[in-house]
Amino acid sequence: MNPGIIYTIVRKELLETLRDKRTLIAMIVIPVLLYPLLIILVVQVATVQQSKIDQATSRVAPGAGAAPEIHAWLDALEQVEVVLSGNPGRDLREGHIDAIVRAGPDALDALNADGSAEVSIEYDGTEMRSREAMERIREGLGLRAREMIEARLADKGLSPQYIRPIEIESKNIASAQKKTGSLLGRALPMMMILMLGVGAFYPAVDLTAGEKERGTFETLLSTPTSKMEIVCGKFLTIFCLSMLTGLLNLGSMTLSLVFTLSQATVEAGQGDAFNLSLLQVSPSNVALILVLLVPLALFICSVMMSIALLARDFKEAQNFVTPFFILIMLPGLFAGVPGVELTRTTMFIPIANVALLCKQLLIGQGSAEMVFGVLLCTCICATLSLVVAVWLFQREDVILSEERGLPLALGRSAFTPRSAPTFGLSLLLFGLSLLLLFYVGSWVQQRHVIIGVIATQWLLFLAPTVLILWYARIDLKQGLNLRAPAPGALFAAVLMAVSLLVLITQAAYLQNQVLPIPESVKEQMERMLSLDKNASPALLIFAIAISPAICEEVLFRGAILTGVRTRLPAWAAILVVGVLFGLMHISVYRLLLTGLTGIAITYLVVRSGSIFAGMLVHLIHNGALVLLLIDRVPEKIGAPMMRAQEEGFGPTVLISALAVLGCAVGLTEMTARGRVRSDPPTPAPLGSGA
Structure with missing residues (x-):
């Protein structure tokens, strides 16, 4: 295998891709510009809408038979307008009012007798205006209740501490870095996987099935270049484009998210907890995340290339690769579920392990053993998928097939007798054994060590x-x-x-x-x-x-x-x-x-x-x-x-x-x-x- 020939192939494929303006626009320009615009637009619209709700007056109707004092309490609340309604339930359902306050007929008698009055708030939880009205009423009546308690205690000559023997104060000790990492960890791993897949999708299809459709594969195979050099050149091209597209899109989306959070935090008057949040993540952990992207991209690119290689034309390759593209999104969604953490079990779930480790690294956690295990598992998966891609590329019944379906014969008679396994087969054996140990052996050994080791x-x-x-x-x-x-x-x-x-x-x-x-x-x-x-x-x-x-x-x-x-x-x-x-x-x-x-x-x-x-x-x-x-x-x-x-x-x-x-x-x-x-x-x- 000649590295110079591989470099020539990579250079040729990259130049052809970069010369295609439509490809550049579809792969890089549109995502880099579109995603930030979408994020900023959505956040701005949400901010404007929330501002309208915050400034609007809540329309509240007292229930039937409510005492005048209830009206007075509601009138005293800020941004609350008391509306009299003959059928408050219907008006609430139709959106004419935002909430209903009901109190029992003996509520005032209970209060005068130093008892408790039962007050209920009815609202529509699917409407933001109604939820805001409920919060305003609850906060206002809660303040009124505290005033009545203090008045009762004063009448009895007691201090407010009498009914509060324990004062509980909650203090969030999480650093700004951890807060930032926790927030970014919910979305960044998913975006990372998605962007790598987006970057690999088009090149993987175009450099394999696209070659078949254009009829240039036969010409390529007739050159003195070996099949190993061809597949390595095409694979490295797909990998480079995937990393380039992924990092550009990821950086663009991350900066947009950081900017949006900073603006939202300042507008909310919450200080600088999230300002410059990207700089509050440990640089060493950021570097480690970038290192993790390499084997993950190798795995995604090699699998996509292998799948696309089985297709006869561009359209069929898209149909083949799309399910895998959707499939790689599921581990990212799984990693974003609250409470899901990286353990000795999830450490060996492909793609999800990288997402979970990134989430932990963003908050400053992650042991050396976990990093080692995730890197090992991801590298093994990438190696196995690359071995399969090389093997498929070496089979002319796959490369030159024009039949529908999977052009792959796996009968024992298709193998030539050998005195030793090939280098690729030896790596395949290692990867298969390691995966069996990950997913089966460790599970059996946890239940019975001796029997598990023997099995x-x-x-x-x-x-x-x-x-x-x-x-x-x-x-x-x-x-x-x-x-x-x-x-x-x-x-x-x-x-x-x-x-x-x-x-x-x-x-x-x-x-x-x-x-x-x-x-x-x-x-x-x-x-x-x-x-x-x-x-x-x-x-x-x-x-x-x-x-x-x-x-x-x-x-x-x-x-x-x-x-x-x-x-x-x-x-x-x-x-x-x-x-x-x-x-x-x-x-x-x-x-x-x-x-x-x-x-x-x-x-x-x-x-x-x-x-x-x-x-x-x-x-x-x-x-x-x-x-x-x-x-x-x-x-x-x-x-x-x-x-x-x-x-x-x-x-x-x-x-x-x-x-x-x-x-x-x-x-x-x-x-x-x-x-x-x-x-x-x-x-x-x-x-x-x-």
Whole structure:
């Protein structure tokens, strides 16, 4: 893949788009000008209408049989006109009056006897004038009632504090930044999603279905440019236009909203609580929101491009993409519901998680773990959708189809036999496994940890991996590195596992000095990872040690590793697979530790050529941790290990662990030189399968 060719394609597509004045007007000029005008116009109309209501006089009719004193009370109220009506109920329904005040015939007698008079206010809640009249009457009669109470207390020689033993004062301590963020958080995330979708809609349709309709796709495919370069160029064009349109529209609407709020606040005489509200949001949080827009835009653009690619012409593409455009609005609406917050569950709902995180960042909240989880989930969704888009673009039955319906054949016979999965398929396996862990595995594990872990490993990690490789006609022996290990590799695995127990524990201690785990996260992890001391040790070993050693290794050091190695050199593949292994554990506090462990195990598998060496390291490492947790190791070993979590290891232990790790690496290299190393598997030509 040539970056220069991709840049040329992006430049060509952008120039063509920018030269189309109608496109620029429809995508940028009209929204940038129209949305602020609409916002200002609506607010101004609402302000004028409210001003008219505030200045108008409320027409109030006393109920039948009301005492003259009731008339006097109503006449004393400001902006209230007493209207006599023969049928006040009908007049209220027809809008001739705004409210009715009714009092019982014995109301005055009750007041004279130091009792309470029952007064009811009838109004039409659907009419603003009627609601305003009700508020004026309630406030005025309430003031009259307080005056009567004070008079009664004075007659008895009592102070007003006698009937108010507790004075309650409410004080809003929210800062101006938090007030601003709370207000913007109700609308800004929804506008953000909407604007990104608007920016991606037209380019996604025009650069795919539009090409088909104009008949230029065949010409494009006949050039020496590869399909990967074409799809990357078109995708980056759609992404750039989406971000440009989205940011321009979002900025325009935000500034309009801030200006309108400032004007409304000044006119209402409420000070400067919302003045310059955009500047009262933390700049770091604003920058983080902009970072979140990137994977969100990647996800929306790749999905829209994939959907539009299935259409035969421009009109059909619009029909296909419009439902998705409507669909992405629902998570934004969900995030705007009062009381909905970002939790460990909503953190993994695509699009909604970004909206909820933006809402929390605007009010100055949002933990590092939440930011990490949302970024991870959004990036995974974007990667998966982009992999699907690339795969669709490589299929001529999709690109050149003129038949109605979805031009997509998914039969197993359509796949070409391979010795290893493609790079895209390996990423697809990782994303699918991560999403299954998000939405299914975490739910099962919350109900029963041990059974949930076993089900996650065998049903969500191993089974989908093997089935997908089989369906894609991948040679399982080569694609999963199922080769017999050399004795030296197994011995190196034992040495590596022992050294990692010490070194990873020390790394955890050092990380806690820089990035301490919050107490709430510790408690949550302890609940999720708590082991029943009465449970069978064999069951615990099977769930926590044996199952991950088999299932996770088949996924990472098997399918993902062989797929990544078709595109990357060995050292890069080791780093990538190690990082993906760390990301799978869905915690910013475990990313470094599990990532380092994954890099070490991946190195061993790459150099030994056998997944079984990695399984052995994984088994010993997890098995030892389980035995430590259930107190099944000698005190001389267990006590220092548990103490090291709080104090770290001494220099002697660390040097010894590094020496053991060095021996493991040396033995691994000696074993690697002593075996005939086959070339890394290569995928079949593009366009011949998944």
